[in-house]
Amino acid sequence: MTIFGTSIETIYLVLLIVAGSLTILYILFGDIFHGIGEALSFLHPTLVLSFITFFSASGYIFERVTSLSSILIMAISAIIAIILVTLLNVFVLIPLSSAEESLSYTEESLKGRVGKLIISIPQDGYGEIVIDSKSGMISKPAASYENHAIEEGKQVLIIEVKDGVLYVVPYENNRLYNEDLEKIETI
Known part of the structure; x- marks a missing residue:
């Protein structure tokens, strides 16, 4: 044809x-x-x-x-x-x-996530945190939310994000400490 x-x-x-x-x-x-x-x-x-x-x-x-x-x-x-x-x-x-x-992720989406410190945070200083995600590991600078020193290797909870720095508090393996009742409760 x-x-x-x-x-x-x-x-x-x-x-x-x-x-x-x-x-x-x-x-x-x-x-x-x-x-x-x-x-x-x-x-x-x-x-x-x-x-x-x-x-x-x-x-x-x-x-x-x-x-x-x-x-x-x-x-x-x-x-x-x-x-x-x-x-x-x-x-x-x-x-x-x-x-x-x-x-993809946004810095706001990191709030409430748990990560691990790979560089300890000195009092009033900065360290580094690693967070597991679907796309791999996310490494970000971190500072203590309460300006206390936090040791390397500890799990931390991300409370706030400001200017690319994650503000964290120590996180004790899915447990909260209730000071009023003086006992540990599992979430």
Whole structure:
């Protein structure tokens, strides 16, 4: 089959090369065009370029390998491309977009978390705290909330965050000390 005097195999191959090149360029420079697909998420540039790439690749392969009619090959290629793009969207793009949000943290979100001192805090001084998170370890400067010395290796509770410094108090393994009753209660 020919379209405008060009064989369909050549059209598939040119589409494959152009869409593949545009996909690579979009991966490298995609942040420039970040908001383009926000209104219609199914028209996201990654999905459109992937559809064209899968469509042209399967069309080219079927034209070269089989003796099916070109119209049937286009239909099969479109179905294959839709299936692959749907799988790409559901199993790669959607989880990646939610993973980007879940790995980040704000200093305000650190309030109330428990960490471990890796550098002791002297009275009226600064030390360093490490906090376990989903994305790894977070290391931040720390100071005592009550201006008391806290030894290295102790667990501490983050009370406040000011100017990038975490203000902490000692934390005794999920226990609170109630001075009025003079006993230790488990939370």
